[in-house]
Amino acid sequence: MLRLSLKARLTGTFVVITVVCFTVVGVLLMNAVYRRIYQQDEINLVLSARHLRRFVGELDSTDDLVAHQARLTWSVLGDTENALRITDKDGKVLVDHDLSHFTVQAQAVAPADQRLTVTDIRSWNDGDGEIRGVSTLAALKDGSMVTVTVARSMADRSVLLLRYRWDTVIALLLGTLAATVLSYLLIHRALRPLRAMTASASSVTAHRLSTRLSAENTPAELHALAHALNDMLTRLEEGFDRLWQFTVDLAHDLRTPVAILRGSNEVALSRPRSVAEYQSLLGSNIEECDRVSQRIESMLFIARAENPQFALQRLVIDTNEELHLLADYYEGIASDAGVVVRIDAHATVYADRDLFRRAVSNLLSNALRYTPSGATLSLIATTTETGVSVSVENPGPGIAPDHLEKVFDRFYRVDRSRTDSNMSTGLGLSIVKSIMDLHGGDVLATSELEGLTRFTLRFPRVTIPD
Numbered sequence: 001m002l003r004l005s006l007k008a009r010l011t012g013t014f015v016v017i018t019v020v021c022f023t024v025v026g027v028l029l030m031n032a033v034y035r036r037i038y039q040q041d042e043i044n045l046v047l048s049a050r051h052l053r054r055f056v057g058e059l060d061s062t063d064d065l066v067a068h069q070a071r072l073t074w075s076v077l078g079d080t081e082n083a084l085r086i087t088d089k090d091g092k093v094l095v096d097h098d099l100s101h102f103t104v105q106a107q108a109v110a111p112a113d114q115r116l117t118v119t120d121i122r123s124w125n126d127g128d129g130e131i132r133g134v135s136t137l138a139a140l141k142d143g144s145m146v147t148v149t150v151a152r153s154m155a156d157r158s159v160l161l162l163r164y165r166w167d168t169v170i171a172l173l174l175g176t177l178a179a180t181v182l183s184y185l186l187i188h189r190a191l192r193p194l195r196a197m198t199a200s201a202s203s204v205t206a207h208r209l210s211t212r213l214s215a216e217n218t219p220a221e222l223h224a225l226a227h228a229l230n231d232m233l234t235r236l237e238e239g240f241d242r243l244w245q246f247t248v249d250l251a252h253d254l255r256t257p258v259a260i261l262r263g264s265n266e267v268a269l270s271r272p273r274s275v276a277e278y279q280s281l282l283g284s285n286i287e288e289c290d291r292v293s294q295r296i297e298s299m300l301f302i303a304r305a306e307n308p309q310f311a312l313q314r315l316v317i318d319t320n321e322e323l324h325l326l327a328d329y330y331e332g333i334a335s336d337a338g339v340v341v342r343i344d345a346h347a348t349v350y351a352d353r354d355l356f357r358r359a360v361s362n363l364l365s366n367a368l369r370y371t372p373s374g375a376t377l378s379l380i381a382t383t384t385e386t387g388v389s390v391s392v393e394n395p396g397p398g399i400a401p402d403h404l405e406k407v408f409d410r411f412y413r414v415d416r417s418r419t420d421s422n423m424s425t426g427l428g429l430s431i432v433k434s435i436m437d438l439h440g441g442d443v444l445a446t447s448e449l450e451g452l453t454r455f456t457l458r459f460p461r462v463t464i465p466d
Contacts, residue, residue, distance in 0.1 A: 006194075010187045011180065018179040019172070026168040033164060037157055041132065042118040048082065049134045049150045050116050056086070056138035056146060065146065066094055073097040081156055083133075085149045094146065104133065104151050112137040112145065129155035193218040197226060209237040254295065257288045301431060312352045312438060316464060319381035319390060320345035322353075326360055327379065330368060338373030339394075345381035349388040349459050351439055359435040359443075360390060362428040363455045367394040370453070387441065387461040393454045399447040407445055408433040432457070 004012070055072065059065050065072075065086065072095060073084055085104045086095040098104065103126040110120050116136055123132045133151030140146065200213045212233060215226035268281045320343070327334075327341045334341050341364075349356070364379070371377050371394040378393040399407065408429045429443075432455075436443045440460050447453040 007184070007187050007191060011184045014183040014187070015176060015180050018183075019176050022172045022175050026172055030161070030165060030168060034161060037161070038154075039118075041152055041154070041157070042121050045082075045121060045132065045134050045150050045152060046116050046118055049136050049148060052084070052086075052148045052150065053112065053116075053136055053138040056140060056148060058141070060141045062088055062094055062140065062144060062146065065140065069095050069097075081153050083151045083153075085151075086138075087147045087149075089145055089147075103131070104149055105131075107133065107135050107149075109147055110134070110136040112139050129153060129158055190219075193222050197222065197229070201229065204233065206240065209233060209240055254292065257292050261285055261288055295427065301434075312355070314350050315353050317349050317351055317353055317356055319347050319349055319388070322357065323360065323379045323381065323390075326357065326364060329361075330364055333365075333368055334377070337368055337371065339368060339371045340376045342376050342378045343380075344378065345390075347381045347383040347388045347390075349381075349390070350462050350464050351459060355435045355438065359432045359457055360392065362432050363392040363457075366428055367392050367396075367453070367455075370394065370396040372396060384458075386458070388459045390457040390459070391454055392456075393452055395452055398449040398451050398453055399445070400449065404445055404447055408443065429455075 052072065056065065059068060072086075083098040083104055084095060085093060085098070087093050105124050105126075107122045107124070108120075110116055114120075114136070116134060120136070121132055121134045123130055125131065131151055131153055133149055135147055135149040137145050138148050197213050197218075200211060204211045212230045213226045215223050215230070218226060264281055264284060268278065273281075323343050323345050327343055330341070360379070364377075367377050375395045378391075380389075380391045380393065382389050432443055436457060436459075440462075441458045444456045444458060445454070446456075
């Protein structure tokens with residue numbers, strides 16, 4: 001299939017519009033000239049016939065009419081294309097002036113007392129072209145009637161109009177050619193910013209995503225397009241950066257368990273060992289494999305959550321009931337850590353129950369890890385003007401401001417030197433953020449060093465379907 005360039009399409013469209021406009025204007029002008037010429041000739045014929053009728057009325061008899069033939073033809077006609085014929089009541093030709101030698105035919109005759117108008121003009125064809133004429137009765141002083149016929153050959157008009165028509169066609173062709181060349185040059189110049197943008201876009205690669213398209217000196221339409229493309233490049237750059245960071249973090253995070261597995265196996269194989277020692281090694285390896293599986297499952301969940309086709313199963317959830325169930329589930333861990341879990345929930349939220357539990361569970365397990373023994377951890381759910389807020393509060397060492405903005409990044413840990421860091425995948429808070437994005441809400445973190453740390457899930461107000 002032939003693909004025309006934008007330049008060719010615009011030029012072709014402009015040329016077609018120009019041809020149509022020129023043609024319409026040419027046709028209108030031709031019709032106007034045609035009407036003007038023919039109207040003027042018709043008026044001249046009528047005026048000549050009127051004048052001849054008055055002149056004949058001043059003569060005494062047909063003999064007098066013949067005697068004044070030269071005066072009639074000279075003073076009245078004056079146009080070599082005009083013909084005059086005067087006949088008596090018996091059809092005898094009294095005056096015959098026909099320099100063009102065309103046939104003057106008998107036609108309807110207007111009464112002598114009728115005012116002649118262009119509607120009395122008749123036309124016929126003698127084989128060489130169109131003839132137009134008018135006939136009227138005229139009364140001599142002796143009372144006799146004669147028929148006066150004035151006619152004109154339109155051959156010269158046809159030649160004139162044909163020449164004018166060809167001049168119009170030639171002008172149309174030349175105008176079309178000029179319009180084609182000029183439109184091509186102007187469109188080529190007008191598309192210069194687009195070609196510059198194309199050249200800039202062609203230089204964008206996976207290693208040069210920082211390139212931006214220049215929006216200076218561009219038309220308004222291309223200006224908006226340049227900004228849209230730059231925004232797209234920004235999003236692509238951020239996506240590539242996140243992907244690169246994700247790959248690096250993933251490789252770094254999986255390197256530790258793999259190294260542990262390899263190291264423990266190398267140590268075990270360095271010398272013969274007992275069955276109990278091999279069983280202990282296998283159990284340790286299984287635990288490490290479980291942690292790797294947990295990391296992979298968390299990564300797959302985030303990938304699925306970022307898919308636009310991810311479907312939520314929303315229900316009306318009683319936060320008081322759900323938070324008590326989660327507190328009961330973590331009761332053993334909280335008891336071992338010497339932490340008291342307090343619940344203050346008086347709201348209902350329209351959300352996916354499984355995802356709600358997972359988000360709160362991730363925050364709760366994270367808070368238990370950093371809450372000192374003997375302290376109280378609070379689960380709070382309240383209704384706000386914009387929706388529902390579910391908060392997890394705990395005292396502890398707190399999070400520094402420079403870390404607080406990054407806690408929701410994948411594989412990010414505030415303190416990588418903690419001894420229990422291997423128990424965390426670094427994806428818990430990222431999963432929480434993905435869950436809130438799916439619900440159209442967000443998660444907010446606030447913290448004071450050696451004070452209170454609060455993570456708040458903010459669900460937007462939505463209309464619950466019937």
